[in-house]
Amino acid sequence: MRRKLLLILGCLFVIALSVYATEFPVTVTGIGIDGNVKIKASDIMKAVPFHSGDKITSDQLKDASQAIYDLGWFSDVIPEVDDAGLVTFKVTENPVVKKIEITGNVNTEPFSILGWTLFRTRIMTSDKARSILRDKGVKKGKVLNNNSLKDGLQAIIDAYDKKGYALIMIGKVTPGETLSIQIIEGKIEANIVTGLSTVPEKIAADMIDLPLNECLKKSAIQRVLSRLQGSVYFSKVDVKPQQGATPDSVRLLWTLTERKLIDAPVTISGIDLSGVTLFPQEIAQGAIGDLPQGEIDNYGLLQVLKGLFDLYYRNGYVMVKFVPGAVESGRLAIEVEEGKIGKIQISGNDNTKTYVIEKVLGIKPGDILNKNKLAVSYQALMALKYFNSVNVDPQWSDDSVVLSVSVVENKKLGGINGSVAYSPESGGLVGKLDYSQKNLLGTGQDLNFSFSRGLVNDQSATWDLGYS
Structure with missing residues (x-):
């Protein structure tokens, strides 16, 4: 990493010397490309925004160098200007790819028909990865293009994503005649729960039933998130991945905010509800669990109210919350805020x-x-x-x-389709033209317009206008 940084700094220093050795602005007397082997100079020149005879500044020269680099075929682009005003871009081409090696794609998934698993196959075969790269322009026998490589690597991750897999990353990529690409198929090493005070950690751990040491699907994480978010015990759920002991292992850090109703244990003999409008009072009161003997802490109170919370949540009222009041004559007042x-x-x-x-x-x-x-x-x-x-x-x-x-x-909500032509016989237009525009002027109205005119009966034309 340090060597690579020194190389980059050295290149920047060379560019600075070559640029600032010339007094700017300078009038360009010619433009040349040096160092290209496979890439045509004419293709490189298309990226240069100035021409012979133009007067350019040092910034314009740097921008031209960057534009050539952005073509993706080169590892270095160094501009030089001689005393006569001749601009030369010295380029270092990326290597021609002769072999593509894919590593890290070792995990498998079942191949099933009608619920029967016939065999297991790799989630991403090396041939499939090479095919994806080839579709993006990374091919054997071609100069490696940085832009195509970037697009190809993203397409590989997208292919995993389409299958529903999470925690997929690209590891070490080594360009050269042999292009080496490491795929990291992340697996959960451990689940770590933090943030709880009175709710036992086991309550959360039982809900987080993700398989360990297996490639993880997004649907599995979503199920766990839904389970935690739909629990009376937690008011907020946050999950973040942490690097595990190996490059492909991940620890999931679950930060849970305990739903806080009371700060200290209380002794109560009953609960009085208010604010209930969506259910009959007797049903809501009946959903409350039995109170324990003696003091009850925050976790115990949540256990008692779990049935009522589940009643609301099960019927789609997911914003319900409980606001405790004072304890009077041994009875705790609870106001139900239903989510208005x-x-x-x-x-x-x-x-x-x-x-x-x-x-x-x-x-x-x-x-x-x-x-x-x-x-x-x-x-x-x-x-x-x-x-x-x-x-x-x-x-x-x-x-x-x-x-x-x-x-x-959406940026484009309309379009024109069809074709029209001029007819010498009729002296007018013939053909069919369709125009549509959705959300006309932002009013939520859709417009359709059609015009057609034929050669057989050139005295008539058909107009159709639709508005909804």
């Missing part, structure tokens, strides 16, 4: 009118947030095809929920 929406914030809609999103969303302030209804609203917004993505994020703010809806709009 106080405000809806919409952002990212530079073109689409806010009222269009509000109408399709179908949710308004005063509603109690429901996960199932929110999913329907999300699908309805995406079905408009106005947006590349929609992100819905509910958060508590004081005693109500703020629902943030952020969208990323």
Whole structure:
């Protein structure tokens, strides 16, 4: 690493000397390429923005060098300018690839038909990895292109991602006549739980049932996250990977925020609920568990309220929270805040009118947030095809929920298809032309326009206009 850094600094020093040895601006008398073997000089010259006769500054010369480097074929590009104004770019080509070695792709997955596992095969075979690289332009017999290599490596990771695997990385890449690529198929070495005070760590550990020393699928992590987030015991869940003992081993650090209802143990004989509107009072009261004898701590109280929490969560009311009050005559007052929406914030809609999103969303302030209804609203917004993505994020703010809806709009919502031509016989246009525009002027209206005219009956044309 140190040697590589010194080499880079040395190259920069050489460039600086070659540039600053000449007084700028300078009038270019000619442009040459030196050092290229396989790459045509004409292809390199296309990246140079100036020509003979142009007066250039040192910054323009540096920009031209960078533009040549950005072509991806070279490991070094050094510009030189002589006293006569001749600009020469000295390039060092990347090697011609003769062999591609793939390592690290050792884990397997089952090949099943109708639920029967016939055999196991590698998640990513070396031939498949080479094929992906070839599709991106990294081929044997060709000069290695840095840009193609970068795209190819990303495509390999994307192929794992498409199969649902997480923790996949590219390790050491050694360019040369033999291009060596190390794939790191991450496996969980251990799960570490932090952040708990009264809730036993075993409660969380039992929920985090991820397999150890196996390649991990995203769906498995998502199941665990959903399980933890849907538990009465935790108000916030965060997971971060840490490097394990080997390059392909990962420790997952689970930071859990315990749902805090009481700071110190209390002695109570009963619980009085208020704020329940979604269920009959007797059903809500009946969902409360039995109270233990003597003092009860925060974990014990969460255990007692687990049935009530699950009742709300099971029916889609995922923002429910409990606010404890005072203990009077041995009874603890608990106010149930069911997740009433106080405000809806919409952002990212530079073109689409806010009222269009509000109408399709179908949710308004005063509603109690429901996960199932929110999913329907999300699908309805995406079905408009106005947006590349929609992100819905509910958060508590004081005693109500703020629902943030952020969208990323599609840049192209319309198009023209068909062809028309001039007919000498009719003296007019013939053919068919279709035009469509979705979300016209951001109003949520779609426009379709069609024009057709034929040669057989050139006195008539057909116009169709659709508006929805």
